Amino acid sequence: MQVGIDKIGLFTPNKYVDMVDLAHARNQDPNKFLIGIGQSEMSVADQTQDAVSMGINATMKYIDRIDKDKVGLLVLGTESGIDQSKSASLFVKTALKLKPEVRTFEVKEACFGLTAAVMIARDFVRVHPDQTAIVIGSDIARYGVNTGGEVTQGAGSVSMLIKADPKILALNDGHSAYSEDINDFWRPNASRVAMVDGKYSTQVYLDFFKKTFNDYKKQKNLETSAFDAIVYHLPFTKMGLKANRIAVEDQDQAVTENLETSFEASKQLSRRVGNIYTASLYMSLLSLLENGNLAAGSLIGLFSYGSGAMGEFYSGSLVEGYEKEIDQIKDQAMLDHRKKLTISEYEDVFNTALEDPEDGVVLESDDKEGTWYFAGTQGHVRQYKVK
Numbered sequence: 001m002q003v004g005i006d007k008i009g010l011f012t013p014n015k016y017v018d019m020v021d022l023a024h025a026r027n028q029d030p031n032k033f034l035i036g037i038g039q040s041e042m043s044v045a046d047q048t049q050d051a052v053s054m055g056i057n058a059t060m061k062y063i064d065r066i067d068k069d070k071v072g073l074l075v076l077g078t079e080s081g082i083d084q085s086k087s088a089s090l091f092v093k094t095a096l097k098l099k100p101e102v103r104t105f106e107v108k109e110a111c112f113g114l115t116a117a118v119m120i121a122r123d124f125v126r127v128h129p130d131q132t133a134i135v136i137g138s139d140i141a142r143y144g145v146n147t148g149g150e151v152t153q154g155a156g157s158v159s160m161l162i163k164a165d166p167k168i169l170a171l172n173d174g175h176s177a178y179s180e181d182i183n184d185f186w187r188p189n190a191s192r193v194a195m196v197d198g199k200y201s202t203q204v205y206l207d208f209f210k211k212t213f214n215d216y217k218k219q220k221n222l223e224t225s226a227f228d229a230i231v232y233h234l235p236f237t238k239m240g241l242k243a244n245r246i247a248v249e250d251q252d253q254a255v256t257e258n259l260e261t262s263f264e265a266s267k268q269l270s271r272r273v274g275n276i277y278t279a280s281l282y283m284s285l286l287s288l289l290e291n292g293n294l295a296a297g298s299l300i301g302l303f304s305y306g307s308g309a310m311g312e313f314y315s316g317s318l319v320e321g322y323e324k325e326i327d328q329i330k331d332q333a334m335l336d337h338r339k340k341l342t343i344s345e346y347e348d349v350f351n352t353a354l355e356d357p358e359d360g361v362v363l364e365s366d367d368k369e370g371t372w373y374f375a376g377t378q379g380h381v382r383q384y385k386v387k
């Protein structure tokens with residue numbers, strides 16, 4: 001029995017910053033951001049969007065096309081948690097009107113969180129083939145105004161349905177995992193912004209890629225040429241470009257061109273949305289499916305990296321007819337319809353969102369009708385509403 005991704009939905013908030021504007025404001029050459037980092041825009045979450053609301057909005061993209069009664073598991077990976085105790089997934093479950101029998105919880109290991117959820121869901125569906133699982137990654141990447149990491153911020157969520165006989169990507173058996181207790185990036189409880197040893201984090205990312213990719217190929221007795229595409233966790237697109245260069249360094253022209261072309265397709269969404277931590281790898285996958293022209297049966301490698309640090313490489317095979325399950329036009333429209341912020345507007349929105357609203361204050365969303373949002377707290381209980 002094959003188990004894998006049957007549905008996928010992306011959500012990003014309705015505001016963005018143009019990297020050329022940001023470069024001018026920070027006295028940088030725009031090409032550093034556009035080429036050196038490889039980002040052209042970044043989505044910005046205002047106070048009304050958080051890990052819960054974005055996760056609901058991503059799942060809403062496909063919820064009407066699934067049998068809700070079959071969902072037996074809902075796992076939300078995030079490092080932008082909204083409570084130290086209660087799982088963000090419970091708020092999502094209520095909004096989605098899932099049955100009370102669903103098993104639901106939150107997982108955390110930096111950007112690896114959604115891959116952890118995918119693996120849990122894959123094994124759950126193997127044991128319970130008549131049930132399905134919803135897995136969500138939902139995050140706001142925050143380093144702070146005028147910091148080195150500012151250009152690598154972003155906000156958004158990817159939600160997927162994991163199911164037997166999937167319509168998009170059948171997940172292959174096996175994986176290669178590697179972990180080490182290091183301090184490349186972390187966020188202490190009292191801080192809304194991440195702390196990072198930026199250059200070190202990029203070296204560890206590449207080191208973990210080499211380890212897990214080589215180990216996976218060895219385990220499965222595969223050559224690099226067996227992969228039609230490799231998708232990467234993209235904290236910024238240049239990071240994936242560097243990993244992809246490593247993947248093709250000993251390959252002939254045909255393999256190199258193939259993996260370079262698919263990498264180009266996989267980075268398009270990330271270039272405009274920015275880092276969405278847990279969901280970034282799966283946004284790369286969606287971008288590849290929307291822009292890549294891959295044939296059914298294509299083998300896709302997935303490299304997941306979460307600071308702290310955890311790396312994992314695994315693979316999946318594209319299912320016949322996968323194109324019918326994605327909607328590039330709608331995703332493009334969501335990005336195109338975002339409001340461009342001036343840098344001072346962005347700084348205001350960003351800094352306001354670092355604080356919780358005073359208890360009892362009701363927040364309103366300026367997003368379009370049908371969007372779920374955080375409406376403030378009542379008696380310190382978070383309220384979620386749909387516009």
Ligand code: HMG
Binds near residue numbers: 235
């Ligand atoms: P920086 O000091 O701003 O940048 O830090 P730089 O000076 O290293 O320059 C970046 C690149 O731009 C360089 O290219 C320059 O040559 C180039 P490279 O050597 O890398 O190929 N450059 C130019 N190119 C064209 N025209 C120009 C120009 N000027 C310079 N005029 C850094 C960059 C990424 C370190 C910083 O933004 C940062 O700390 N970001 C946050 C950390 C991060 O994203 N780390 C990624 C790996 S860790 C990870 O992926 C996990 C994470 O997602 C968190 C999680 O797991 O939860 C972050």
